Amino acid sequence: MQDYQSQQPTVLDILAAHRTMPGNLLPILHGIQDTLGYIPSDAVADIATSLNLSRAEVHGVISFYHYFRTTPPGKHTIRICRAESCQSMNGKALENHAKQRLGIDFHETTADEHFSLEPVYCLGNCACSPSITIDDEVHGRVSPEKFDQLIAACKGAN
Amino acid sequence: MTRVFISRDSTALSLGAEQVAQALQQQAGDNITLVRNGSRGLYWLEPLVEVETAQGRVAYGPVNPEDVASLLDAGLLAGKQHPLYLGNIEELPYFKNQNRLTFARVGITDPVSLDDYLAHDGYRGLKNALNLQAADIVKHVTDSGLRGRGGAAFPTGIKWNTVLNAPAEQKYIVCNADEGDSGTFSDRMIMEGDPFVLIEGMTIAGLAVGASQGYIYLRIEYPHAKIALNQAIEAAYKNGYLGENIQGSGKTFHLEVRSGAGAYVCGEETALLESLEGKRGMVRFKPPLPAIVGLFGQPTIVNNVISLASIPVILDKGGEYYKNYGMGRSRGTLPLQIAGNVKQPGLFEAAFGVTLREILYDYGGGSASGRPIRAVQVGGPLGAYMTESQFDTPLDYEAFAAIGAVLGHGGIVVHDDTTNLADMARYAMEFCVEESCGKCTPCRIGSTRGVEVIDRIIDNVDKTNNTELLRDLCDTMLCGSLCAMGGMTPYPVLSALNHFPEDFGLPSSKA
Numbered sequence: 268m269q270d271y272q273s274q275q276p277t278v279l280d281i282l283a284a285h286r287t288m289p290g291n292l293l294p295i296l297h298g299i300q301d302t303l304g305y306i307p308s309d310a311v312a313d314i315a316t317s318l319n320l321s322r323a324e325v326h327g328v329i330s331f332y333h334y335f336r337t338t339p340p341g342k343h344t345i346r347i348c349r350a351e352s353c354q355s356m357n358g359k360a361l362e363n364h365a366k367q368r369l370g371i372d373f374h375e376t377t378a379d380e381h382f383s384l385e386p387v388y389c390l391g392n393c394a395c396s397p398s399i400t401i402d403d404e405v406h407g408r409v410s411p412e413k414f415d416q417l418i419a420a421c422k423g424a425n
Numbered sequence: 426m427t428r429v430f431i432s433r434d435s436t437a438l439s440l441g442a443e444q445v446a447q448a449l450q451q452q453a454g455d456n457i458t459l460v461r462n463g464s465r466g467l468y469w470l471e472p473l474v475e476v477e478t479a480q481g482r483v484a485y486g487p488v489n490p491e492d493v494a495s496l497l498d499a500g501l502l503a504g505k506q507h508p509l510y511l512g513n514i515e516e517l518p519y520f521k522n523q524n525r526l527t528f529a530r531v532g533i534t535d536p537v538s539l540d541d542y543l544a545h546d547g548y549r550g551l552k553n554a555l556n557l558q559a560a561d562i563v564k565h566v567t568d569s570g571l572r573g574r575g576g577a578a579f580p581t582g583i584k585w586n587t588v589l590n591a592p593a594e595q596k597y598i599v600c601n602a603d604e605g606d607s608g609t610f611s612d613r614m615i616m617e618g619d620p621f622v623l624i625e626g627m628t629i630a631g632l633a634v635g636a637s638q639g640y641i642y643l644r645i646e647y648p649h650a651k652i653a654l655n656q657a658i659e660a661a662y663k664n665g666y667l668g669e670n671i672q673g674s675g676k677t678f679h680l681e682v683r684s685g686a687g688a689y690v691c692g693e694e695t696a697l698l699e700s701l702e703g704k705r706g707m708v709r710f711k712p713p714l715p716a717i718v719g720l721f722g723q724p725t726i727v728n729n730v731i732s733l734a735s736i737p738v739i740l741d742k743g744g745e746y747y748k749n750y751g752m753g754r755s756r757g758t759l760p761l762q763i764a765g766n767v768k769q770p771g772l773f774e775a776a777f778g779v780t781l782r783e784i785l786y787d788y789g790g791g792s793a794s795g796r797p798i799r800a801v802q803v804g805g806p807l808g809a810y811m812t813e814s815q816f817d818t819p820l821d822y823e824a825f826a827a828i829g830a831v832l833g834h835g836g837i838v839v840h841d842d843t844t845n846l847a848d849m850a851r852y853a854m855e856f857c858v859e860e861s862c863g864k865c866t867p868c869r870i871g872s873t874r875g876v877e878v879i880d881r882i883i884d885n886v887d888k889t890n891n892t893e894l895l896r897d898l899c900d901t902m903l904c905g906s907l908c909a910m911g912g913m914t915p916y917p918v919l920s921a922l923n924h925f926p927e928d929f930g931l932p933s934s935k936a
Contacts, residue, residue, distance in 0.1 A: 289702075289721065290683075290701050290702045290703045290721070291703055292703030292704070293683065293684065293685075293686060293700065293701075293703055294683065294684075296686070297645075297684055297686070318703075327705055328703070328704060328705055331688065331705040331706060332685075332686035332687055332688050332706070333686070333687035333688060334645050334685075334686035334687030334688075335686055350607030350608075350806065350856075351607040351608065351765070351802055351806060351838050351849065351852070352607045352608045352764045352765040352838045353607070354844075354849070354852070355765035355766040355838055355839060355840045355841070355844060356765065356766055356793070387646060387687070388605065388607070388687075388689055388806075388856065388859070388860070389604075389605055389606065389607045389609075389646065390646050391435070391436075391604060391609070391610040391612075391613040391646060391647060392435065392436050392439050392610070393607060393608045393609070393610055393762065393764035393765065393770070393836070393838065394436055394468035394469075394610065394762070394763070394764050394770035394771055394772075395436055395439055395440060395468060395471075395770070396764065396765060398439065400646075403648045404438075404439075405435050405436075405438060405439040406439050407436060407439035407440050408440070
């Protein structure tokens with residue numbers, strides 16, 4: 268894990284940029300995660316000080332939302348939809364295949380730090396279930412074979 | 426230069442539209458102007474390539490990048506025959522038989538081109554609104570009979586009137602774009618395919634109630650919608666459609682997109698407001714209503730994307746025009762989303778009154794797997810599972826309520842006969858465990874107990890008593906929860922239990 272000292276200037280810049288924005292905590296957390304890939308636990312104190320909140324309040328917000336993470340993600344984050352539409356098109360089989368193929372469960376990262384696996388509840392791609400995203404790209408009608416191709420393409424590009 | 430259209434909609438992209446666009450641009454080069462439109466919503470035909478010809482827009486689909494060479498050889502740019510030729514897209518029954526009021530421009534225009542929007546009747550509603558008194562704008566909305574398209578179906582005009590009459594220095598317009606229901610994507614399609622119509626609707630709402638600031642609370646799962654919205658907002662600011670002194674009227678309206686962070690419960694309006702304020706998305710007690718005490722304690726309109734996107738046509742053509750569509754107390758149109766195990770999935774905007782059977786078979790074409798359709802879940806994860814015998818129910822809020830079902834946001838998820846409904850009931854409880862905000866006990870604890878009880882029923886442990894216990898638990902959640910999260914989770918559970926008892930190992934009701 269990176270040393271917070273090297274990350275702190277980024278966090279402080281993001282805090283400064285949002286100082287006057289009403290309801291700024293979520294935009295700040297997004298800003299930090301977009302830049303650093305996650306929200307370092309050491310950043311909580313800085314955020315709390317800047318927003319005049321307790322550390323507990325900031326931690327409470329971070330932990331409430333599924334999207335925010337407090338550990339570094341792998342190079343690519345794969346999100347597999349678990350919702351009903353994808354289930355109706357064998358999403359469960361895809362989910363099991365993905366876990367087996369990557370050798371990890373949800374909320375885990377592969378040992379080579381290539382992939383993190385997260386569940387997601389609906390990507391709005393229900394007309395082409397089952398769906399996954401790899402980073403910001405949505406993929407529809409993902410069979411286990413197509414999943415393997417996408418993974419291979421990701422690895423090839425690295 | 427021939428104009429060619431390939432969608433930038435995320436479902437089209439998920440099927441390779443970007444690669445098709447690149448291949449076409451590379452191979453046709455300077456002979457074409459490539460427009461990245463929204464999607465028509467005929468998703469089984471995506472990636473769709475449309476070519477502008479003298480005979481209208483001729484479509485080809487579904488197109489793979491490797492098809493591009495043969496398409497060009499066959500005379501794609503002149504709209505000539507090819508195995509993927511579909512003819513004039515607007516003559517296909519699936520498209521032709523819709524009533525596209527809210528989705529009038531989606532799939533047709535360049536979503537982020539203000540010129541294109543204006544050329545296709547855009548901002549006519551705002552123009553009319555700028556010449557009306559606030560109360561008269563609200564009257565049009567009330568007259569239209571529009572009810573909240575997010576799912577709760579509350580009359581939009583009444584909500585607006587409450588905010589109009591609430592005295593305050595600062596009021597807000599909040600768009601609920603946290604479209605989290607499985608099987609729904611109409612909000613996404615509007616935001617990606619015609620973002621200006623939402624911006625216009627929100628601006629009109631601002632004029633109607635005297636609100637100068639709007640927020641679009643957009644779920645993080647929709648990155649392409651965010652890009653399109655921000656591009657459109659920027660263009661609107663530049664051209665005097667947002668900001669101060671809108672079109673020289675002296676009226677002000679500011680608009681900003683805020684991202685959610687993967688919490689389903691933030692689709693509940695008070696949880697959404699908490700989240701916008703930078704807090705945990707915990708549901709608030711009501712009253713006070715958000716219309717009185719909303720965002721930052723101020724009077725606030727919270728409306729769904731489709732509700733707000735329906736406002737421009739209402740203000741353009743009048744409340745009466747909109748009201749002429751529909752049946753009973755369900756007026757206007759509902760953009761239905763046909764999803765899951767279905768052959769021809771997509772968006773179908775229809776006047777209320779069409780039956781589920783027509784949608785499933787005439788337009789949906791039956792299941793994708795070719796197996797019989799066994800159950801259909803309408804209205805998202807909190808909607809009831811409906812069985813074959815209920816497929817003749819007209820799509821109407823009251824008709825659905827009468828049989829214990831919900832129309833909600835108009836999402837229809839189709840399941841074939843391989844789906845086990847006891848598993849789906851268990852999943853409904855599991856989803857509630859995952860997404861409950863935790864404020865009220867029936868939802869927070871009840872959902873966990875629900876998973877356990879269903880497991881015991883499935884595992885054949887004391888079946889009779891556990892089934893009774895499940896019904897009792899559902900009753901508690903239904904009556905005792907603070908919001909629809911816990912209050913409606915029993916809908917899928919009980920409907921599965923009542924219509925498909927055999928999946929729980931219970932005697933069939935049909936015997």
